[in-house]
Amino acid sequence: MFKSLSSRAARQLLQPATTSSITRRYAHAPAVFDWKDPLGSSNNYTEEELAIAETAESYCQERLLPRVLDAYRNEEYDRNILAEMGELGLLGATIQGYDCAGVSSVASGLITRAVERVDSGYRSGMSVQSSLVMGGIDEFGTEEQKQKFLPGMTKGKILGCFGLTEPNHGSDPGSLETVAKPHPSKEGYYSLSGSKTWITNSPIADVLLVWAKLQETGKIRGFLVERENCPPGTLETPKLSHKNGLRASITGMIQMDGVPVTKEMMFPHVEGLRGPFSCLNSARFGIAWGTIGALEDSIARARTYALERRQFKNNPIAKYQLVQKKLSDATTDAAYGILAALQVGRLKDEGKAAPEMISMIKRQNCDRALINARHLQEIFGGNAVSDEYHIGRHVANLFVTQTYEGQSDIHSLILGRAITGIQAFV
Numbered sequence: 057m058f059k060s061l062s063s064r065a066a067r068q069l070l071q072p073a074t075t076s077s078i079t080r081r082y083a084h085a086p087a088v089f090d091w092k093d094p095l096g097s098s099n100n101y102t103e104e105e106l107a108i109a110e111t112a113e114s115y116c117q118e119r120l121l122p123r124v125l126d127a128y129r130n131e132e133y134d135r136n137i138l139a140e141m142g143e144l145g146l147l148g149a150t151i152q153g154y155d156c157a158g159v160s161s162v163a164s165g166l167i168t169r170a171v172e173r174v175d176s177g178y179r180s181g182m183s184v185q186s187s188l189v190m191g192g193i194d195e196f197g198t199e200e201q202k203q204k205f206l207p208g209m210t211k212g213k214i215l216g217c218f219g220l221t222e223p224n225h226g227s228d229p230g231s232l233e234t235v236a237k238p239h240p241s242k243e244g245y246y247s248l249s250g251s252k253t254w255i256t257n258s259p260i261a262d263v264l265l266v267w268a269k270l271q272e273t274g275k276i277r278g279f280l281v282e283r284e285n286c287p288p289g290t291l292e293t294p295k296l297s298h299k300n301g302l303r304a305s306i307t308g309m310i311q312m313d314g315v316p317v318t319k320e321m322m323f324p325h326v327e328g329l330r331g332p333f334s335c336l337n338s339a340r341f342g343i344a345w346g347t348i349g350a351l352e353d354s355i356a357r358a359r360t361y362a363l364e365r366r367q368f369k370n371n372p373i374a375k376y377q378l379v380q381k382k383l384s385d386a387t388t389d390a391a392y393g394i395l396a397a398l399q400v401g402r403l404k405d406e407g408k409a410a411p412e413m414i415s416m417i418k419r420q421n422c423d424r425a426l427i428n429a430r431h432l433q434e435i436f437g438g439n440a441v442s443d444e445y446h447i448g449r450h451v452a453n454l455f456v457t458q459t460y461e462g463q464s465d466i467h468s469l470i471l472g473r474a475i476t477g478i479q480a481f482v
């Protein structure tokens with residue numbers, strides 16, 4: 057029975073426990089449950105990761121939290137936020153070289169968790185810059201493209217956006233209609249035409265990573281469009297207003313009518329959906345961490361409220377079992393979610409994270425964060441309606457995180473395909 061154990065370990069297990077061996081085994085202080093870190097995930101971070109998390113957490117609580125209510129109410133995104141994050145080394149943080157920090161995937165996850173603890177919109181703006189655009193350039197760009205964009209982007213001086221979704225093609229980007237054809241009058245240029253929608257950061261982006269079909273091959277290719285090089289009338293990026301979620305981020309369209317792009321600004325060696333999906337994988341990994349940050353903030357706020365609010369015989373509502381169950385469910389899902397993201401993060405750095413693993417944590421953490429935040433919202437009673445309690449904002453935001461970068465049902469289909477070998481998309 058104990059064959060697989062070393063003989064010393066087996067002997068120890070088979071020995072009857074004596075008082076002294078019990079005392080020895082439990083001599084250290086009894087473990088204490090911490091509702092903020094229920095399964096002790098912080099034991100698994102390196103010193104460097106903990107220091108990065110602390111820097112990100114302090115910045116977010118001291119600089120972002122005081123701005124979020126006004127930003128959300130007025131649907132205003134301050135582009136200086138990306139410059140501030142850049143100063144701290146938080147942008148494109150996993151990239152090696154080009155003035156980027158070169159930290160672990162887990163450290164980058166801790167950064168997104170800290171940002172989304174304040175607001176999913178702030179995390180979205182950062183994820184687009186870091187994972188979708190900088191990550192894409194780092195993975196697929198030429199050396200010239202990297203030198204040109206990455207040092208400015210990591211400082212938040214050059215802002216990027218990622219244009220994949222179109223008005224008629226969201227979950228099915230393979231059908232996208234934006235086209236790149238040889239420019240009719242400019243030698244060595246392509247001409248891009250088409251329309252993208254729901255694009256985070258598009259109204260303020262200096263460089264737009266646009267995915268278009270090359271007319272010559274019908275294959276999807278990535279193009280780096282520089283706003284300053286677009287002649288008047290070829291590029292418009294109108295803001296989409298009156299959103300009911302993610303209001304602290306800026307979202308817009310990309311409308312292209314013969315945008316001239318030099319051939320040097322196309323990603324040279326990647327075609328088809330591998331390009332955009334690879335960028336999305338990194339961003340989805342960040343979302344899996346971030347949404348747990350939003351859930352953790354919801355838990356902390358609901359707990360405080362439940363301890364302070366008194367009903368029936370002056371009892372804090374935290375005394376009641378139904379309220380405690382909501383807190384228990386949410387805390388459990390947050391703890392499981394962070395451990396799963398941590399595991400995938402470690403595998404990612406070892407090159408062992410399959411895309412389906414990322415689909416799994418993206419889907420699970422978004423779904424559980426949304427469902428739990430929605431239940432925690434009930435603890436606030438009527439006050440949940442006031443934005444000053446923050447919970448309603450998290451719930452509205454978390455709906456969007458469940459929808460973008462692969463709606464949860466689409467990730468179910470990705471997992472279903474991996475489990476059964478049969479694809480159910482079409």
Ligand SMILES: Cc1cc2nc3c(=O)[nH]c(=O)nc-3n(C[C@H](O)[C@H](O)[C@H](O)COP(=O)(O)OP(=O)(O)OC[C@H]3O[C@@H](n4cnc5c(N)ncnc54)[C@H](O)[C@@H]3O)c2cc1C
Pocket residue numbers: 184218219220221224225226227228253254255256257302307456459460461462463464465466469480481482
């Ligand atoms: C605030 C915000 C920011 C965004 N930022 C960006 C960005 O920066 N860049 C970018 O490119 N995109 C961005 N998006 C777009 C986002 O990724 C898409 O909205 C998302 O992929 C879903 O596409 P869709 O809206 O066209 O929905 P649809 O594809 O029309 O899907 C609608 C519903 O149908 C379901 N569905 C579709 N096909 C199937 C199927 N085969 N089987 C079962 N169910 C199916 C979906 O799961 C979903 O529930 C953003 C969206 C929002 C709201």
